[in-house]
Amino acid sequence: MSEDNIQTVKVLSKTTWTPSLFSFTVTRPESFKFTAGQFVRLGVNPSKLQYYKQQGEAQSQATDAAPDEDIFRAYSIVSSPFDEVLEFFSIVIPDGAFTSQLQHLQVGDELLLNTMPFGFLTLARYQQPLPKDLWLLATGTGLAPFLSMLQDLQTWQDYEHIVLAYSARSQEELAYVEQIKQLQADFGSLVDNPARLIFVPIVTREPMEGALTERLPQLLLNGELEKRAGIKLDNDNAHVMLCGNPEMVEDTKETLKELGFVMNRRGEGNIAVENYW
Ligand SMILES: Cc1cc2nc3c(=O)[nH]c(=O)nc-3n(C[C@H](O)[C@H](O)[C@H](O)COP(=O)(O)OP(=O)(O)OC[C@H]3O[C@@H](n4cnc5c(N)ncnc54)[C@H](O)[C@@H]3O)c2cc1C
Ligand SMILES: NC(=O)c1ccc[n+]([C@@H]2O[C@H](COP(=O)([O-])OP(=O)(O)OC[C@H]3O[C@@H](n4cnc5c(N)ncnc54)[C@H](OP(=O)(O)O)[C@@H]3O)[C@@H](O)[C@H]2O)c1
Structure with missing residues (x-):
């Protein structure tokens, strides 16, 4: 994956549907274009996610245990190509490397976005x-x-x-x-x-x-x-x-x-x- 395409985006909102389903919006980089139906790769760095900072006692253990590497997964874009923000809809897989981290997202957290859109379900x-x-x-x-x-x-x-x-x-x-x-x-x-x-x-x-x-x-x-x-x-x-x-x-x-x-x-x-x- 080319590092050139990776940008940091900020979480703007989060909607929890069920304990295992949620949606969130992030800022959309100005240059990022896509076609309805395409997907992108989103990345988290577990040791950087803000929730660790807010876990009080558990913080030091969690930071020690968290791998200090970016984890990327494919995510379809929910929002329209004309929206100012990007929206995503996610499952939570309890032992999934990505979503076990992503589920703790909070407004203001940062995610990585590979701005190369993929996919032919268009x-x-x-x-x-x-x-x-x-x-x-x-x-x-x-x-x-x-x-x-x-x-x-x-x-x-x-x-x-x-x-x-x-x-x-x-x-x-x-x-x-x-x-x-x-x-x-x-x-x-x-x-x-x-x-x-x-x-x-x-x-x-x-x-x-x-x-x-x-x-x-x-x-x-x-x-x-x-x-x-x-x-x-x-x-x-x-x-x-x-x-x-x-x-x-x-x-x-x-x-x-x-x-x-x-x-x-x-x-x-x-x-x-x-x-x-
Ligand atoms: C083209 C493409 C687009 C995708 N778009 C989305 C999306 O918009 N939203 C989303 O939540 N996921 C999407 N996924 C799946 C996503 O990439 C990850 O697999 C998911 O986030 C789980 O990651 P994980 O590391 O926690 O678990 P993984 O190790 O990636 O998956 C573990 C297991 O969880 C189950 N699983 C994985 N994803 C899902 C899912 N979405 N729904 C139900 N069960 C699942 C499967 O049994 C899988 O083997 C997409 C995948 C592809 C290939
Ligand atoms: N949903 C939960 O309560 C829950 C909670 C935690 C984790 N998970 C995990 O999340 C993953 C799946 O979750 P999910 O509920 O989003 O997805 P899912 O299992 O794909 O179910 C979503 C829908 O797809 C249907 N479906 C499944 N296989 C099908 C097939 N072969 N043909 C037609 N329809 C089919 C299901 O019907 P059926 O009901 O007939 O299967 C259901 O209506 C699994 O790994 C699961 O262990 C799920």
Whole structure:
């Protein structure tokens, strides 16, 4: 990784969704440009994170134990390419090298940002002419790149319907629901059609009113996803993007292939994917 691309950014806000899910915003370096759907590498230096300073008695032990090296991980950008700040949505893996540190972030802390944007889970990968519909299928924090795309007016102008199906284990882990409804209202009115975005929440491990309960591949096979979306999902009319759990991506991709969909290569084919681990 080139040192030239690494800049320090400051944490501006933090939202805790559950003990294992949170979001945060950081300052955006002026020169940093990206396309909706891309990811960056964020870095922490455990021994420098401010929380150690605030742990009183535990401080000296923690600083001794903390490795004095930067740890970087890939993070999709939630915010739009036009925002002044950068937003991220993170899991906490209790024994994960990165997130066990990142979970203690506080406003005012510094993070490292590699300002080289990566990734091809972008709408630019598809060639014209575009089909009518865009289907965005996410599990967990895999929602992030789709939130960025949905804050880009071009996405709303390019597709007649955008279906966002978002699967989490429990209702409390279904983050960003209010923000999704706000996007529906705000961008929907800009294109004179709030119904252009069809949001399909999926909660798999407990009942939730208004949410589907099965996994995405089953919902594709039994027709429940189409039924809930109120539109047909067919090969001629749709781009389909998958993001999140690699097993979901694999199982859903194979299901879509059985239904006649084709992986997107060199602009052609409908399916595009990103695995988070
Ligand atoms: C292209 C790309 C984009 C990514 N974007 C995001 C993002 O926006 N938000 C985010 O939280 N993570 C994202 N990740 C995952 C992220 O890079 C790290 O894996 C995550 O922060 C955990 O780091 P860790 O060192 O604590 O644990 P790791 O050692 O990296 O992971 C340990 C295990 O935790 C599980 N795991 C890792 N990441 C996740 C996750 N996001 N959700 C559920 N389980 C997970 C897997 O079982 C993994 O094997 C992305 C990964 C890739 C490749
Ligand atoms: N969620 C928690 O309570 C929690 C807490 C601490 C740590 N973790 C760790 O975080 C990681 C995963 O957390 P997560 O809940 O964000 O992600 P996840 O396990 O990927 O679950 C998110 C959603 O993806 C679905 N899914 C999983 N595999 C699928 C597949 N093959 N096809 C279709 N859908 C699939 C899940 O359905 P199912 O419910 O059917 O699996 C769930 O609805 C694990 O390493 C876990 O140990 C989780």
